[in-house]
Amino acid sequence: MRDKIDILVSNGLIVTMNEERRVVENGYVAISGDRIVDVGVGDGKDKYIAEEVIDARKHIVLPGLMCAHTHFYGLLLTGSPWFSKIEPPTDFQQNLQRIWWALDVLLSNEDAYASALMGSIEFVKSGVTFFFDNISAPNAISGVLDYIEKAVNEVGLRGYLSFEATQRRSLQEGVEGLRENERFIKKNNFDESKLVKGAIYLHASFTVSNDLFLKARELADKYRALLSIHAEEGLVDVYHNIERYGIRPIERMEKLGFLKDDVILVHVVNATDDEIKIIKKTGAHVAHNAMSNMLNAVGVAKVPEMIEQGINVGIGNDGYIFDHFENMRSTYLIHKVWRKDPRIMTPLQILEMSTVNVARMFKVWKELGSIEAGKKADIVLIRPELPSTPVNSKTVYGHLVNTVNSRDVKTVIVNGRLVMKDRVILNVDEEKSIDYIHKVVEKLWDRLVEKGEYQLDVLDKP
Ligand SMILES: [Zn+2]
Incomplete structure (x- = not known):
């Protein structure tokens, strides 16, 4: 039989x-x-x-490959005329002020939907079946995650969606960001049938007050939800914390009781050896984005040291290149050249950082990450x-x-x-979808060229 x-x-x-x-x-x-x-x-x-x-x-x-960290809306700017209107940024902070924050204040629900549709198509085409998206859209906070969910469901992927809680413009906006995460978590996380779930996302420690850190921690504990935060991507993050709090970002997060094994620290480029020990001690995870770090010229994270210490590291794309094989290859190469040691990073380690490690990070290792009887x-x-x-x-x-x-x-x-x-x-018409996405992008670019401005007031708040 x-x-x-x-x-x-x-x-x-x-x-x-x-x-x-x-x-x-x-x-x-x-x-x-x-x-x-x-x-x-x-x-x-x-x-x-x-x-x-x-x-x-x-x-x-x-x-199925897993992407530890992405921003679908990162797909919307390739070749934009906005780049010829601005003075080229000379560092990470100006990158945010002149490009990403100039863009995100103009994002609408439709932009979020279109970018998620594009990103989901690209993910499928490069073998990624599960990802963690982080959107920033300060003028489309409430309900925007539903638009992203719609696109992801149409293509048929699994994902975590989160909204950027940031206080770069006002303290209140950070609270509203958390509220959108909570709304989505309540709607999706306790429904077994849903492939798309909610998570919590804080922008970075230089745009977040102690109070917001504590509120985010409380929500994560209450709903058993994941937390992600950019950590020490650029030096502005480090300087801000030392100036305001007398300690470095990861030290501050530990002191606040924020760091636990449900936290995904994104980038961790400038961490000291002591901070790496803190990450290990708290069980927090690290999402490494080699190609984004190269593009933004922020430096090379100490990934081999983190792995050596037993920290769980996964590969993300940070919204830059969605071809996961390019991200794997870059991760494979960058640490060799940086350390001038060809033994560093093996192909198997790279594959682990795209499968089982991310499954651990996403707290789904019992269900996903490997091909075994009984798993999804x-x-x-x-x-x-x-x-x-x-x-x-x-x-x-x-x-x-x-x-x-x-x-x-x-x-x-x-x-x-x-x-x-x-x-x-199979589930969406690829050509029609891309035509539609391009129309949305052109409208967004018109708005950007007409209304776009540097977002400079940002670091005075928390
Ligand atoms: Zn990011």
Whole structure:
């Protein structure tokens, strides 16, 4: 008797990312409903009758990749005429004042929806099935997360959505930001059927008062929600805290009782060795965004040291490049050149930082992050188009980091449901969506060129 199942992925090179990091050559994955029910050797056809059989010959079968930190709205500015209207920023703080804060005050619900649609399409096309988005839109606070949720659901991804609580303009605006997070958490986090959940997001310690830190901590405890915050991305964060509080950002967060194992510290570029010890002690996690750090010229985070100390680090994109393979490759390379040591960062570590580590960070390791019987079925099929050497159990990690790119991602399954097959996105019309997104972007750029201004008053508040 063969068991009836929904999907049988057959004859693939299965990179399980289970505890033993088992790789199965010529193996199968059996999926029933939203779960993986079996992983084994062979085509699986002697054990299962499936509604849909996916031939995975010459394919790598991976757990869905996870992006530890993103901003969908970061996609809206590529090539914008705004860049030719401003004096080019010379540091991180001016980057915010002249570019990102000039943009975010003009964002509407429709901009949020369009950027989330674009980002979700790009994620699927590069094999990312789960992400943590952080939006800033001070003039579209209440309800904006519903617009992002709509786009993510249309494409069919799993995600955490959060709104930026910041007091750069007023103390009250920070409270309103938290309120939007709380509203969304109450709406989604206790409903098992929802793939999109809420989380809490504070901008950074140089735009947040002690009071707001404590309010965010209280909310996270009350709803068992995740917290994310940019930490020591630029020097302004460090100087602000030393000037106002006499201590550095991560020291201040610890003193306030804010840091726990539900906190995702984003960037951590300028942390001292003592601060890294604090992160380890509190169990907080780190989202590393190598390409964004390069673009913004903020420096190189001490990721190898953090990993050595046992801190959990995952790879994010910070809203810059959504091709996850480029982010993996950059993470693989940047620490070698920075430390002048080619031994630093292995391909397997890079893959862990995109799967199991992020599953731990997102507190879903029992359900996601690896291909194992009983886990949720988030699975990606990759066919390397131009592998220069054989792709097998011994070479696969090297190929994933060195030769594969997102165009090799062919088929994506989220929660047992196909969302892309043979590179065709199944739930939305890709071409129509992109035409629509471009129209929204052009309207936004018109507003930006007409009304955009530097946001300079920002650091005087908390
Ligand atoms: Zn960010």
